[in-house]
Amino acid sequence: MTRKTAYLLGILAVVIIGTFLYVDLCSECRIASNQEAAITPQSITTLPTYPFLVNDGDYSFEANENFNFNESSPSFLMPISGELKNGIFSLKDYLSSNNQKTIDLTGFYSDKEENHSSFSTLGLARAHSVKNHLVLNGIPSEQINTMGKLKEDMIPNKGVFWGPIAYNISTTVEEPSIVN
Known part of the structure; x- marks a missing residue:
């Protein structure tokens, strides 16, 4: 074996061992794989889920998916x-x-969750998390209203709430200005 071949085999061994150790010892990798393992079709259908449903007389969109949140977390899970x-x-x-239309986001939370956010309720924090995502995708923040609401019947599925956000479209009415 030539010296060049030995070096190449050594580099290959380091890459393989490094990859194995990274996947085996990386705590974030294990958390991500545990979250993926928690998502099963059987578990989705057995617990309450809230779809992405927006309905206005002129507009309607429904998707079975929605923003999902870990228990006691204000940030939604990625990827969507x-x-x-x-x-x-x-x-x-x-x-x-x-x-003249606005979207009202209502974030739900359970009384069993702990609120570690700077918002008054975890539901409001979740609504703001989704609002920030919508703004990043081009929806003006002036057309988004947020609120939080306690929903006691929410049950996490292996620590994940499936879609605790509700959507409603409303119309803002501008008052005529009075000119003197």
């Missing part, structure tokens, strides 16, 4: 589904062509 991304883009197009 392609179906949900399509819903966001559809909603953006609708709101951009209807400036």
